[in-house]
Amino acid sequence: MKALSQRRRHPLAAVVLLLLGLIVTGGIYAAASGANEAQAATTYTADDVQQGEKLFIANCATCHGMESTGTENGPSLVGVGAASVDFQVGTGRMPMAMQGPQAQQKPAQFNDEQTAQLAAYVASLGAGPSVPEEQYLETTGDAAAGGELFRVNCAMCHNAAGAGGALTRGKFAPALEGVSEEHIYEAMVTGPQNMPVFSDANISPEEKQDIITFLKTVEANGSPGGAELGSLGPVSEGLFIWTAGLGLIIAFTIWLTSRSS
């Protein structure tokens, strides 16, 4: 103890104290939030952040601002986390082609490396949801439990079979077929656009894995009854019977009552 107190006016004492403070607060924060958050699957280097900043300024700053604190054309990205970027850029929604009620999915403009760099840069702006760990993306969860969660939390927008659905004023919840496990997870945890945020405090990582397992199981199964007609329910079934069904029947009736040659 005497050694410590004798050195308390040492020039480096302030640095040591600062480091101690940072470690203690960071450690408490990590411990407190660790229970609720999936650990980051990727670690970014400083080079990633730099490259990402360059890409950001060239492609994103027009709408999101040079410091990415937002403009009237795009929201602030401070705190949205790497997961948001990985989702938005990875599905091609960002960069947005034009203003509209909703960003449309389109072919991704950046490759995986660039997407990761952008994610690194945005993650460096402020703490936010990170890209999910591999273990939660494996389809070894409980599909039945995932189905129950899906129907309560997701089906009202995305449809019970994941075929998508309408929101107000031109917005919509897209169909989920063909979406990667990673993007499904990231969408849940970041709440893109008008989708609510399903943080890990609402739906835990294991539960998210169950939901992903459910979706992928259903996708792999296909429908045992035959072609699905878009999985849109009674509307497509009714349309089908009126067009193809009655059409076929009328064709037969015309043949039946026509004169034979």
Place this chain on the structure above:
Amino acid sequence: MTATSATGTYEPKTKLGRITNFVDSRVSGSMMVKEFGRKVFPDHWSFMFGEVALYSFVILLLSGTFLTFFFDPSMAETHYDGSYVPLKGVEMSVAYASSLDISFDIRGGLFMRQVHHWSALLFVASVSVHMLRVFFTGAFRKPRELNWVVGGVLLILALAAGFTGYSLPDDLLSGNGLRIIDGVIKAIPVVGTYISFFLFGGEFPGTAVIGRLYVLHILLVPALILLMIAIHLFMVVIHKHTQWRGPGRTNNNVVGFPVGPVYAAKAGGFFFIVFGIVAFISAVFTINPIWNYGPYDPSPVSAGTQPDWYIGWVDGALRLMPGWLFGFPFEWNIPFPWGVNTLSLNVLLPALVPAGIVFTLLFTWPWIEAWVTKDKRIHNLLDRPRNAPTRTAIGVAGVIFYCVMWAAASSDLIATHFLVSLNDVTYWLRFLFFFGPVIGFIVARRIALALQRKDREIVLHGMESGRIVRLPHGEYIEVHEPLDEYKRYKLVAFDSPQVQPAQPDARGKVSRQEKRRGALSRFFFEDRVAPVTPAELEAAHHHEAPAEVEASAEDQAPASLEKH
């Protein structure tokens, strides 16, 4: 025992003959054979929709009977233990679980479920098309007005059968449909909550309703349908079928094929064809994938929640009704001496008014038309829709009215598929709800009148043959082929009623009702096209070269040339 029959003794020679004779002498089959064996039925494809309806009902009975051996309508709680993995262990009702078992664990069960449901959609569709055919050809006129009413009842029963049926599996989609029905019932003034509690055996969802719908679906409604079908077909036999106008056909005969063997063969074969088509569709296309919806629970809901197509118009009406209109609410809290009561017009108006209008007009139409036209004659010949322009236009307006509501039921799917705003779809359909029928009426009547004029042109001047001929003096004309007398008769054999203005009654007074009838008669028949008369045809011929009109198409230099 020696038989001493009045007509002498008949001894059959073959074994089959002896058996037939045994039965016949006890039930008088001979009388039936004599009466119906060679009965004549006219043969046109548009007459077959009623058969499609009948056959799809038979398919429903057959497939439905199969399903009743495996379906359990109980709402008791169970946990799924069958082979469909994504629902394993999930809590659900026994009804839903048994539906899953039929689909996944009983061989042919899924196929039978699909046959049953596709056939149900086809049943209501074919009843509707059949009714439209009957309407647009005027087959509801005397003596068939009562049969038209029986048909209307059959349509309502078909809707009831379908609704009770698709609610049986107790899945999320149909369960939300029941929730909506409960909401509508609760909105009924005075007795709404009582009806709701009695129907569901308490609070929604209760544990009684699926079992009760089951009884309605497999016993009461089919029994009523069968009764109505029997009455319907009995009347068709008594009245005999109508027929299109044409050569050889009069109001007092039926021209066609005898029941035995041709008509029975075609009609009987057609049953197998309908069954085959339904089986093919059920083999290749999924319908009502209840495993995707999950069991009914009041908490989840699926995007794109719609009823089966034939209930869609009611759902669409509910969607189109605004709750507030420029600050005016459609739900009123009305103070009474005993307290405040709530009147939910936002629910009652769309649930009752469009259906009320449609069914009232539907059931009373034969009498309305008979009143306007003052026509009390028997009609066994059909009208081509173009030859009754106002009736056709009214029918088109009715169809558009129905279809706007039907489209409204899928407003969210229209929005996602055509990438438009859901709210805009609603605004457009609200506009079309009022103005669509009007626009449709005007356009349809104009088209019918124009088609009639085209028919006149064809009769007077023949069909365009596509052959261009150069006359000696240099003019080019297209040769028109005149019609032979059979084809011509088809185009001229129709009545074009004239306006019948208001007439004074026996006491010389013109009642207000009669004035209204006169006004309607003018509305119906003011714009009319009369059939070509022989004198007009003569006159048309005199406008051309005086040579004989040839019917042959082989001539290089046709004897008569029509100038156009």
Place this chain on the structure above:
Amino acid sequence: MGDHSHGSPNTSGTVATAGQGVEGEFQNPGLPPHRPRLADTDPRAEKRAEKQVAILFAISVIGTLLFFYAYFFIRLDETIGTLRVQNLFLGLGTAFAMLGIGVGIVHWAKTLMPDHEVIEERHEIRPEEDRVVAEKMIGDIIEETGIKRRPLIRNTLLGAVALAPLPAIAMFRDLGPLPGDALRHTMWDNGVRLTRDPSGTPIKASDVTLGSAFHVIPEGLNDAEHKLEEKAKAVVLLMRLDPSELNPSPGREDWSVDGIVAYSKICTHVGCPVALYEQHTHHLLCPCHQSTFDLTQECAVIFGPAVRPLPQLPIAVDDEGYLIATSDFTEPVGPSYWERG
């Protein structure tokens, strides 16, 4: 019935003068002449048609056999994929079995059975002599009952017959209980915790972040006796907004917790779950009939057929940080009904 079938107009059973008449109407030319089919005149065509019909019936047999194969020999491993294949072949087998018979019979009728059109006369639906006889019979029957002369019998009969069916109606009284005030109360009460649907785990205020939507059931619902009936009234949506965006009306200032608000999930139109939450617009959309509710206006209706706002559940935080209700809803949830007031 008469066989006034084909032939030239002058020998058919219709009006004698065909072609152009003097009056303003064309006369019915009678049935057009019969055109024979190939199978009528050419024995080879007839044999060909026969063979075609036989082939169609044979296709039907193959279809039936395909059905049996699919039923007994497909789907031996009970996976979804083989179920799809089995359904396909059961269906195709049935389709060919049926279509083979149907098309075969129709083809037989069209090509080989006689196709001469036959004329049958229509008769009066109700001949006058029948009506006269029936009228007299009914008159005699009524006269023999004597009911017209015996008003006492008639009146008491009417009274008895009018009353006798009424018990049948009364028997249905026990279809269900009377509503009472069941629709005015839910499981929510002061101190009842908000829990996640469907797991039932309680929710801490700190779990609810800006932009999230929690689907909520009251604690104890999963063990309740009438679980689905209670759930149908008690389901709640929990969301968090910036407190400055909420505009609580007088008396509701303490119904939220730091911008966290709870509203009934049952639509006030006809009862579907209003489950779609649009995070940025703060709108709740009901998927059934598109009623839209605005969270910044205490869930007032801004579009669609609903009229009343969603009832708000007053919430607070208990001493462990979990969200609790502070009372039941202060109005009935769900669709309106007559006695609601």
